[in-house]
Structures are given as structure tokens and as C-alpha cells.
Amino acid sequence: MTVQRPEEDAPVWPLSRSWLREASRRELLPVWFVLGVWTVLWSAYAVQNLLMRSWGIFPDAARILFSGRATGGLHLYALRPDFQFGPVSVLVAAPLAGLPLHESKWIAGVLMTVVGLWLVAVIAGSRAHDVGVPAPQPLLVGGLLVMPVWPLLSLTSGHLDDVLALGLGIFGILHVQRHHPVWAAALLALAVDSKPWALPFGVALLALPRRHWPKTVVVFGGLIAAAWLPFFIADPATIAAVKFQLHISYGSVLALFHLSGPIPPWVRPAQLVVAVGLGILAVRARVLQAILLATVAGRILLDPAIASYYTAGAVMVAFFMDRSRTWRLPWFTVAVVVLLWAPQLVQPGNDWYLVTRWLRFLWGVGTLAALVLTLLRHGRPAVARQSRSAA
Incomplete structure (x- = not known):
């Protein structure tokens, strides 16, 4: 008979002495050995x-x-509008800018x-409303699923901005x-401030009691303004970074619908609407x-x-989502591994690119639909509890 350790039920904070000990x-x-x-x-x-294909842009930005x-x-951003990452990413990369590449x-x-790996442990110990120490099974299952994919971001691409946005987003939600x-x-x-695509994460602040909203708006908006406004004030040409347009790649889901050339003007607003809309449901x-x-x-659906390396972010946040539910098979995480990561192990070719586009489309639509159904099902009892407490 397995006895539940009392420490596993006690809320602790990652990197605290008690968390590290447990x-x-x-x-x-x-x-941990496995x-x-x-x-x-x-x-x-x-x-x-390939080692850290994109890493060089971060120390370059710090040197500039x-x-x-x-x-x-x-x-900086007026000179290099193609740097589509935030000042925090530049500051974090700065200590390494003086070293050989x-x-x-x-x-x-x-x-x-x-x-x-640390984020996997944090998520494995997370529960619906707090953080505990990781239990063996969630830590093992999460690590086995996430860590084959994560090096695409940390080692193959070296996108520091996405690592920071994901990690800070996870800890923001926990707080x-x-x-x-x-x-x-x-x-x-x-x-x-690390990566602008993280802007919809701020919807989570609406879950706080309304008395805290003015304070959170000031802190959230103030820190974003403090990071970005100096660049616009110092050089109005920084607006070029906002207007910078990527071109639709052959592997993009958008290419399935015969879109090509510069990104259509509706794409970024559509990404924001999808994320904010589901965020409100969440x-x-x-x-x-x-x-x-x-x-x-x-x-992933509209980029x-x-x-x-987008897949690495998807698998990490999918595991985070799976841990919000009663621990069963982590379906959201498995879906990322099967539909997004495993196909990347196949030697690419024009025909295979078409297959992977459809797999991204199926994963994106299926994940968003599953989230809507999950959130609507969870939302009904939550609203009922709120109504009873208000009465």
C-alpha cells in the first residue's frame, strides 16, 4: 500500500529550498536519471x-x-526591423554577447x-490552484513526452525569446x-516584452478578483510600455519593426489555401482574436x-x-493544460507529439511538406475545438458555483 506523502499536498514554490529538497x-x-x-x-x-541556427541574432542585438x-x-529596432523579439530577450542574451559565437x-x-526539464518538473507538480512538488508518474510521463521535442527550440533553433515567453507565461499563470x-x-x-506573440497571456489577469484589476492593469501595461516606448521615442522609425512583414512559407497552413507572398493584414488580428476569445472562455x-x-x-494554425521549434512550445503548454485536469492519459500532449513532432523525423520533400501542412491544420483546428468543448464543460459548474456564492 502506497502512503501519500504529506509534502506532495503542501503548496511550495519552485526553486525554494523546500521544493528543491523534495x-x-x-x-x-x-x-531524474532516466x-x-x-x-x-x-x-x-x-x-x-545543426546547432542553434538562430542564436546569433540575440547577442548581435545586445551588441547593437x-x-x-x-x-x-x-x-535597435529601427536599424533591424527583422528582430521580432523583445528587449527582455536582448537583455538576457547580453551577458553572452562578449563570448565567441x-x-x-x-x-x-x-x-x-x-x-x-525544470519547467516539466514545475508543471508536473502543478495542480488546479497551486504548485506542489512533482510526483514520480507525472514527472516521468511529462519528461518522456516533452524532452524529445524541447531541444528543437533550445538547441536546434536557439530561440531564446520563445523560451522566455513560455517560461514567464507559465509562471505568470501560476501566480x-x-x-x-x-x-x-x-x-x-x-x-x-520577450516575444510580442505572448500578448494574449494577459487575459489570465481577468481571473483575479476585480478589486485587483486596476493594480494589474497598471503593472502589466506599465512594464510593457517601459520596455518598448523608449525605442519609439528615441527613433520614430522603430515603427518599421511593427510593419515588418514575413512571407508565407511553403510549410505554412496558410499555403493550403493558396496564399503566398507577404503576410495578409488580417492574420495577426485573427491570431489575437482566437487567443483572446478562448482566453475569456478559459x-x-x-x-x-x-x-x-x-x-x-x-x-501554428495561422502563422x-x-x-x-514552434512544436516545442506547443508540447510544453499542452502538458501544462493536461496537468490542469484529473491526471489521465495526457491527450493534448500526445496529440502534439504524434501530429506535429513525429512527422518531422521523416526526410522532408515536397509531398511530405503537403502532408505536414495538413497535419498542422488538423492539430490546430482539433486542439482549438477540444479546448472550446473542455472549457464550456468546465465553465458550467464554475458559473453555478459563482452564482451560489453571490446569492
Whole structure:
């Protein structure tokens, strides 16, 4: 007979002394060993042909920002409108900007991979309204599913901005659930300051009691303004970064509908509407993890330039969503692995690109539909409880 450890029911905070002590307890050591080996194997596979393809843009941005030249500093985004990441990503990359590129690649790649495994442990210990220490089964299952995919982001592509947006978004949601309005607003704002596509994450703040809304609006809006406005004030040409247009790639779902050339003007607003609409449903149902998954699903479904590392974000937030439910088979996570990640192991070709476009379309539509059904089902009892408490 298995006895439930009292510590597993106690709310703790990741990286606190008690969390680290419990996360390294003896019964978890075999799980950590398996996941460590598993992560190293898939990391080696991820870098066998390509290491940190996009990492160089981050130290480049940091060098421009801190160059002191007339064409540098706050002229960063006017000079390089193709840098579609936020100032927080630049600041985080700055300590590595002075190193040789190859060395900084390895340091950043290892750190981002470790962060991925840490986020799996945090999510494995998360529950509906708080954070606990990870139990062996969720940690093992989550790690086995997520860590083969995560190196696409941390090691193959090296997109620091997405790592920051996802991590800060997850912790922002956890702070909303813990009713820490200032911390929640700050972390969600920093996610937007890392990567603008994280803007819909802010809908989660509506789940806080209304008395906290003015405070969260000030913190959320203030930190976003503090990060971005100096660039626009220093150089009005920074608006070019907002107007920067990607072209629709052959692998994009949009290409299924014979769209090509520059991104249509309706795409970004459509992504925002999808994420915010489902986010409001998630707030109503008190399933805030769905906000992150809806945002990523809308991005993959409608983005003009689909990259393999998008799948890493999808699998992480899908696992976060699965942990919001009573622990069963993590269907949202499995769907990402089967429909988005596994096909990437096949040698690409023109015919296979067409197949993967349809798989992305099916995953995106299916995930959003499943989220709507899940949130509507959860929303009915939540509204009923609110009505009874108001009476």
C-alpha cells in the first residue's frame, strides 16, 4: 500500500529550498536519471546537423543595444526591423554577447535545455490552484513526452525569446492561481516584452478578483510600455519593426489555401482574436492553462512562417493544460507529439511538406475545438458555483 506523502499536498514554490529538497528526494532520483539520459540522447540527435541556427541574432542585438554608437542603442529596432523579439530577450542574451559565437551557443543551448526539464518538473507538480512538488508518474510521463521535442527550440533553433515567453507565461499563470496580482502582471508583461506573440497571456489577469484589476492593469501595461516606448521615442522609425512583414512559407497552413507572398493584414488580428476569445472562455471556466495552449495553437494554425521549434512550445503548454485536469492519459500532449513532432523525423520533400501542412491544420483546428468543448464543460459548474456564492 502506497502512503501519500504529506509534502506532495503542501503548496511550495519552485526553486525554494523546500521544493528543491523534495524534488531531489530518493524516490525521484531514478526518474531524474532516466530523464537526464533521455534528454541527453535527444539533445545529441537535435544538434547532429545543426546547432542553434538562430542564436546569433540575440547577442548581435545586445551588441547593437549597448554599442554606444549613433546608429546603435535605442535605434535597435529601427536599424533591424527583422528582430521580432523583445528587449527582455536582448537583455538576457547580453551577458553572452562578449563570448565567441560557438561558445555562447553551447552555454545558451545547455541552459535552455535545462530550463525545459525544470519547467516539466514545475508543471508536473502543478495542480488546479497551486504548485506542489512533482510526483514520480507525472514527472516521468511529462519528461518522456516533452524532452524529445524541447531541444528543437533550445538547441536546434536557439530561440531564446520563445523560451522566455513560455517560461514567464507559465509562471505568470501560476501566480494568478496563487492570487499574487503584482507578480502575475509583472511576469505576464515580461513574457510580452520577450516575444510580442505572448500578448494574449494577459487575459489570465481577468481571473483575479476585480478589486485587483486596476493594480494589474497598471503593472502589466506599465512594464510593457517601459520596455518598448523608449525605442519609439528615441527613433520614430522603430515603427518599421511593427510593419515588418514575413512571407508565407511553403510549410505554412496558410499555403493550403493558396496564399503566398507577404503576410495578409488580417492574420495577426485573427491570431489575437482566437487567443483572446478562448482566453475569456478559459477565465470563465477557471482553466487558465488553456490560454497558453490556445495562443500557441492559433499561432501554428495561422502563422506565415512555420518553424520546427514552434512544436516545442506547443508540447510544453499542452502538458501544462493536461496537468490542469484529473491526471489521465495526457491527450493534448500526445496529440502534439504524434501530429506535429513525429512527422518531422521523416526526410522532408515536397509531398511530405503537403502532408505536414495538413497535419498542422488538423492539430490546430482539433486542439482549438477540444479546448472550446473542455472549457464550456468546465465553465458550467464554475458559473453555478459563482452564482451560489453571490446569492
